[in-house]
Amino acid sequence: MTAPRTAADVRASLELALANAVAEKGYAATTIADIVANARVSKRTFYEHFADKEACLMALYGDACARIMAVLRSAGAIEQPWPDRIRALTAAYLGSLDAMLPVNRAVVVEMQAAGVRAYRMRQRVQREFAQTLVDVVDGARRTNPKITPLTAPMALALVGGINELMLDVVGPSGEPGNTFTGLTEHVVALFTAVVPEG
Template sequence: MPASPPDTPPSARSRGDDQRRRLLRAIGTVVAEKGYAATTIADVVREAHVSKRTFYEHFDDKLACFLESYRRGNRGLVRRMRAGAAGDGPWPERLRAALRAYLAVLVDAPAVTRTFTMEIQAAGPEALALRRRMHRATADALREIVDDVRRENPELRPLDATTAAAIVGAMTELILDAVADGRTGELERLDVPVGRLLHAVLTAPADPTEPADQGESTT
């Protein structure tokens, strides 16, 4: 949607930002309760305590609102993951801290976690394409974290794009299984198996048959 014109009073911009945030939170909550297909715009505006007119000032349709909520949520996860790795300490602890920070967000918002792990699959091809882009963004962030760790630990192997995507994919599947089984509250425990996988990749001995350009990927 277009940004507010320059002459929009600050109070009106602030009110609009608040309404948008409420709508983004509301769609995550309602979809968790009713499922994506059964959720209506009337449900969303009721939960957000705004009018339908307000909804259409911010979003073209239910899908647009849903995708923006997912996009913002994933960006928040990536920010928390980066922040988790920012402390001092041995590199395995920093990487585990990054994973725990990511997973803690999911535990703290179980309804929204269910929405964007289970119901994203019901929202159609555009939603699935966005999920792939968000997974790539998470994998890119993981590579950046590893690059930062390697500055003080050059003995570690670099994390190439394909392997980073594989690790994020494995973590995503573990999250999906836990949520489907009603074990969202246990998600933080996944830092152990995912951390072990990442540790094994970074400390694996060099393979003489491995191509020299493993830092690149077409995925």
């Protein structure tokens, strides 16, 4: 006999079901019926947890981004020479996205296609990512003041540039088999150009 699922289990199942449907059909074409069929629950159960499809996508996005930011903070806190820290940070970030199939498409592409609430959330989270990078650079500068400071606007530009590169992996022009970790050298070069060491 299996234990009954908790509310958190059901929410996670619905979020994953949305991610699977979005990976197959795209956000706009995905319906509540698709989500509940993938999750093997009723529409009533869906609406007990989410007001609508956009709310489910926002929960998926928020959970995924929280995990990714935790990975970034952890990788960025490791004491090592600046070029190695940039590489470790990049590898951790891109590797965490590769490990999130099929969620990564919803995180990178589909939040941009959702409604106004999702757009505002994405903008807020992008600024949180940028602040995380500022914090990592500030932490590294405590032991190596030769590292160029990273301002909030430049951090946001860096996040935007990295996101554009990631669209080549999972966006409409992405080739099957492309991985986020395949972008490592490009992201390292971009990060190094924006935040060089003295």
